[in-house]
Amino acid sequence: xxxxxxxxxxxxxxxxxxxxxxxxxxxxxxxxxxxxxxxxxxxxxxxxxxxxxxxxxxxxxxxxxxxxxxxxxxxxxxxxxxxxxxxxxxxxxxxxxxxxxxxxxxxxxxxxxxxxxxxxxxxxxxxxxxxxxxxxxxxxxxxxxxxxxxxxxxxxxxxxxxxxxxxxxxxxxxxxxxxxxxxxxxxxxxxxxxxxxxxxxxxxxxxxxxxxxxxxxxxxxxxxxxxxxxxxxxxxxxxxxxxxxxxxxxxxxxxxxxxxxxxxxxxxxxxxxxxxxxxxxxxxxxxxxxxxxxxxxxxxxxxxxxxxxxxxxxxxxxxxxxxxxxxxxxxxxxxxxxxxxxxxxxxxxxxxxxxxxxxxxxxxxxxxxxxxxxxxxxxxxxxxxxxxxxxxxxxxxxxxxxxxxxxxxxxxxxxxxxxxxxxxxxxxxxxxxxxxxxxxxxxxxxxxxxxxxxxxxxxxxxxxxxxxxxxxxxxxxxxxxxxxxxxxxxxxxxxxxxxxxxxxxxxxxxxxxxxxxxxxxxxxxxxxxxxxxxxxxxxxxxxxxxxxxxxxxxxxxxxxxxxxxxxx
Amino acid sequence: xxxxxxxxxxxxxxxxxxxxxxxxxxxxxxxxxxxxxxxxxxxxxxxxxxxxxxxxxxxxxxxxxxxxxxxxxxxxxxxxxxxxxxxxxxxxxxxxxxxxxxxxxxxxxxxxxxxxxxxxxxxxxxxxxx
Amino acid sequence: xxxxxxxxxxxxxxxxxxxxxxxxxxxxxxxxxxxxxxxxxxxxxxxxxxxxxxxxxxxxxxxxxxxxxxxxxxxxxxxxxxxxxxxxxxxxxxxxxxxxxxxxxxxxxxxxxxxxxxxxxxxxxxxxxxxxxxxxxxxxxxxxxxxxxxxxxxxxxxxxxxxxxxxxxxxxxxxxxxxxxxxxxxxxxxxxxxxxxxxxxxxxxxxxxxxxxxxxxxxxxxxxxxxxxxxxxxxxxxxxxxxxxxx
Ligand SMILES: [Cu+2]
Numbered sequence: 048x049x050x051x052x053x054x055x056x057x058x059x060x061x062x063x064x065x066x067x068x069x070x071x072x073x074x075x076x077x078x079x080x081x082x083x084x085x086x087x088x089x090x091x092x093x094x095x096x097x098x099x100x101x102x103x104x105x106x107x108x109x110x111x112x113x114x115x116x117x118x119x120x121x122x123x124x125x126x127x128x129x130x131x132x133x134x135x136x137x138x139x140x141x142x143x144x145x146x147x148x149x150x151x152x153x154x155x156x157x158x159x160x161x162x163x164x165x166x167x168x169x170x171x172x173x174x175x176x177x178x179x180x181x182x183x184x185x186x187x188x189x190x191x192x193x194x195x196x197x198x199x200x201x202x203x204x205x206x207x208x209x210x211x212x213x214x215x216x217x218x219x220x221x222x223x224x225x226x227x228x229x230x231x232x233x234x235x236x237x238x239x240x241x242x243x244x245x246x247x248x249x250x251x252x253x254x255x256x257x258x259x260x261x262x263x264x265x266x267x268x269x270x271x272x273x274x275x276x277x278x279x280x281x282x283x284x285x286x287x288x289x290x291x292x293x294x295x296x297x298x299x300x301x302x303x304x305x306x307x308x309x310x311x312x313x314x315x316x317x318x319x320x321x322x323x324x325x326x327x328x329x330x331x332x333x334x335x336x337x338x339x340x341x342x343x344x345x346x347x348x349x350x351x352x353x354x355x356x357x358x359x360x361x362x363x364x365x366x367x368x369x370x371x372x373x374x375x376x377x378x379x380x381x382x383x384x385x386x387x388x389x390x391x392x393x394x395x396x397x398x399x400x401x402x403x404x405x406x407x408x409x410x411x412x413x414x415x416x417x418x419x420x421x422x423x424x425x426x427x428x429x430x431x432x433x434x435x436x437x438x439x440x441x442x443x444x445x446x447x448x449x450x451x452x453x454x455x456x457x458x459x460x461x462x463x464x465x466x467x468x469x470x471x472x473x474x475x476x477x478x479x480x481x482x483x484x485x486x487x488x489x490x491x492x493x494x495x496x497x498x499x500x501x502x503x504x505x506x507x508x509x510x511x512x513x514x515x516x517x518x519x520x521x522x523x524x525x526x527x528x529x530x531x532x533x534x535x536x537x538x539x540x541x542x543x544x545x546x547x548x549x550x551x552x553x554x555x556x557x558x559x560x561x562x563x564x565x566x567x568x569x570x571x572x573x574x575x576x577x578x579x580x581x582x583x584x585x586x587x588x589x590x591x592x593x594x595x596x597x598x599x600x601x602x603x604x605x606x607x608x609x610x611x612x613x614x615x
Numbered sequence: 616x617x618x619x620x621x622x623x624x625x626x627x628x629x630x631x632x633x634x635x636x637x638x639x640x641x642x643x644x645x646x647x648x649x650x651x652x653x654x655x656x657x658x659x660x661x662x663x664x665x666x667x668x669x670x671x672x673x674x675x676x677x678x679x680x681x682x683x684x685x686x687x688x689x690x691x692x693x694x695x696x697x698x699x700x701x702x703x704x705x706x707x708x709x710x711x712x713x714x715x716x717x718x719x720x721x722x723x724x725x726x727x728x729x730x731x732x733x734x735x736x737x738x739x740x741x742x743x744x745x
Numbered sequence: 746x747x748x749x750x751x752x753x754x755x756x757x758x759x760x761x762x763x764x765x766x767x768x769x770x771x772x773x774x775x776x777x778x779x780x781x782x783x784x785x786x787x788x789x790x791x792x793x794x795x796x797x798x799x800x801x802x803x804x805x806x807x808x809x810x811x812x813x814x815x816x817x818x819x820x821x822x823x824x825x826x827x828x829x830x831x832x833x834x835x836x837x838x839x840x841x842x843x844x845x846x847x848x849x850x851x852x853x854x855x856x857x858x859x860x861x862x863x864x865x866x867x868x869x870x871x872x873x874x875x876x877x878x879x880x881x882x883x884x885x886x887x888x889x890x891x892x893x894x895x896x897x898x899x900x901x902x903x904x905x906x907x908x909x910x911x912x913x914x915x916x917x918x919x920x921x922x923x924x925x926x927x928x929x930x931x932x933x934x935x936x937x938x939x940x941x942x943x944x945x946x947x948x949x950x951x952x953x954x955x956x957x958x959x960x961x962x963x964x965x966x967x968x969x970x971x972x973x974x975x976x977x978x979x980x981x982x983x984x985x986x987x988x989x990x991x992x
Binding site: 245302 | 657
């Protein structure tokens with residue numbers, strides 16, 4: 048087995064051929080690398096920077112809400128802040144962090160591949176992502192300010208007459224750029240997982256994370272083209288006099304909502320499934336057990352993908368234009384595969400030997416937050432309950448618990464879990480745990496009061512409220528929680544800084560991992576593997592390290608040579 | 616290829632079922648169109664994988680007992696460092712900005728796009744599998 | 746001896762937990778879990794559905810968390826041990842059970858949902874009162890069938906007056922962007938959409954004044970797009986209406 052490398056013309060100014068040594072470094076590496084590991088890391092750090100920026104906006108929003116009539120920011124600025132906060136968190140952090148960052152780095156390693164299937168396309172999608180982010184942020188520097196119509200951009204509030212200026216157009220362009228970036232990454236992920244697996248690594252031996260990334264990729268390819276199409280229509284309405292969403296021209300504003308949520312609901316799972324995948328990797332490793340009900344988990348993921356295409360209008364119950372029982376039924380039904388996942392995770396830990404390292408703590412934080420958000424999600428699937436709390440802080444609390452909870456707790460679980468692989472260094476366990484507890488307490492303190500705030504009738508996206516709403520104290524609690532969560536990220540930065548300045552070598556397989564990414568060095572060499580263990584189950588490395596407890600023994604594939612096979 | 620084919624076909628057929636139910640129950644044609652298109656996004660790739668499944672030699676990665684030695688030849692051609700994806704990205708960026716700031720960025724962006732697309736194509740022609 | 750004691754303690758602990766758990770569930774049957782009781786018949790229907798969902802939610806989340814905490818405590822790694830647990834990776838009956846039970850729960854919830862939603866979305870063909878509500882940036886216009894019209898003026902919030910125990914049919918439209926007609930105390934909101942006319946019934950059950958607001962982001966002053974709803978007796982309502990007509 049060989050890995051071919053394209054030759055650069057030696058005479059061109061790029062400096063020609065290079066290998067892992069002597070290759071470009073620093074900024075030039077960042078600009079020119081097609082290595083999935085470099086791109087994956089760039090994706091991750093860029094997404095985390097976007098998260099910190101969007102998180103700072105959240106702090107401003109929470110500061111404004113500490114009193115019923117604060118003037119910390121103006122009303123216009125407030126609208127811009129929550130619009131860009133939501134847009135960045137969803138389009139530029141939660142998604143790209145997972146499918147551009149983790150998946151890019153980990154998926155090829157997990158399947159024993161030397162790189163992604165289309166490395167140059169991979170680099171292009173990173174650059175589209177970065178420029179999309181810059182485009183979105185630059186809205187703040189235009190004279191009219193950034194887009195201020197919410198991340199959902201409901202027509203006709205997003206029309207030219209209601210939202211003039213460059214900010215909204217920059218927002219549209221930013222979404223289009225990141226949309227294409229997502230599509231390219233999805234194509235890359237699916238192709239890689241389908242065509243570059245190591246021999247013996249059948250589909251039903253793939254690590255669950257890889258499975259989840261395949262399904263995420265499928266959902267991206269379903270959802271993102273519709274988003275891009277909707278953006279083009281919106282732009283045409285704004286500038287070319289089209290009437291897709293204007294009543295006076297025979298268009299329909301409700302159509303925007305249909306298009307947007309037909310993208311938007313699969314998007315929710317695009318954001319969640321990768322983190323479910325991370326959780327499904329971390330729990331078995333820190334419980335020293337295989338995942339429980341592997342096939343059931345895979346089918347649950349596929350069921351979520353299928354069902355997620357038929358639930359879009361549960362965001363539109365209060366429009367009075369949708370078939371309530373249909374969307375209510377499918378939305379309730381999607382709780383089943385999601386519940387199955389949670390039970391699967393608990394069953395995996397059952398009887399295990401659970402070690403509470405930082406990644407595992409974050410997983411437990413995720414489970415707690417996600418179940419809370421899931422239960423309130425089931426409530427919102429019932430149209431009558433949605434009528435009562437639609438567009439209130441109840442909904443805000445719900446989707447932050449399911450989305451932000453998943454991306455932050457799931458994401459940091461994965462970050463700490465794979466940090467040794469990414470860098471070859473160990474983070475500081477005590478600081479990791481401190482970060483977890485601050486984030487967990489802070490996060491719960493932020494969002495539990497918001498359920499009550501919503502039940503008392505405070506709408507989302509308002510900078511002021513009434514004293515008679517009796518939500519002032521609850522809002523203050525929520526703000527304290529938000530700042531505590533914010534402070535937890537400072538602990539994370541300190542942890543990173545210490546680990547960078549005073550490195551502690553992590554070793555190739557510090558967690559006794561199960562899957563192939565732990566079978567190579569930390570960080571992995573150019574083109575990833577020098578040798579691979581034989582693959583006879585979903586946990587080839589566990590089999591190699593614990594031959595007496597190997598999975599293939601209970602699966603009837605006979606004996607396997609103990610020694611590692613050298614790659615030719 | 617069998618599993619790849621089946622998961623895509625499964626999603627496609629499931630969405631087709633949802634489409635049918637929605638068509639007769641909701642009678643709302645925007646949703647029907649989108650669902651039908653989505654079903655196509657499941658079925659089309661499924662047909663591609665199904666077509667290849669019949670014509671492909673059995674692959675070692677689909678065999679439960681394959682050894683590493685069984686994968687013969689090159690895994691693929693992987694490019695080394697190249698600046699062109701970055702240039703291409705900047706071209707797309709500037710072209711996108713022309714939607715906001717007018718045509719002048721399109722001139723630069725379009726030129727970069729064409730130049731980078733040509734260069735990246737030539738680069739991969741020059742390389743090739745070893 | 747000490748072993749015996751710890752087992753007993755654990756049992757008491759579990760019993761205590763269970764008791765506390767059921768106490769919460771039972772006591773909350775009469776509670777509205779932070780929501781409004783509902784000042785309309787429609788809103789009351791929502792409130793009881795919400796109660797049902799909440800109790801189901803508490804039970805489901807409670808069972809899940811009990812399971813989770815049990816696993817975390819029981820199967821935590823003890824210091825200095827290094828054991829490899831059983832590598833069992835499936836158990837079909839268990840998997841079937843944890844799939845089927847959620848399906849049954851969901852079907853049950855769906856049945857109650859449909860009942861409640863039919864009650865809430867029902868529009869009567871012969872209402873006692875009809876009001877046309879128009880939402881605009883950033884205010885409301887309430888127009889009664891006899892031509893009386895109340896409209897936002899400057900910073901003055903308009904007031905919608907409704908008779909108690911009578912059914913008012915509301916016709917809701919928007920003049921510009923998407924707005925949301927939302928009365929928290931009625932447990933009800935409905936979007937006002939440009940190009941779409943929405944109809945719904947409100948049957949208030951108790952007199953009083955309630956806050957209403959715009960729920961859908963509609964631009965710069967979205968947060969200040971408030972109104973109030975005053976529910977009065979039918980006779981008071983009639984005299985108010987004629988008085989307004991004269992004015
Ligand atoms: Cu409004």
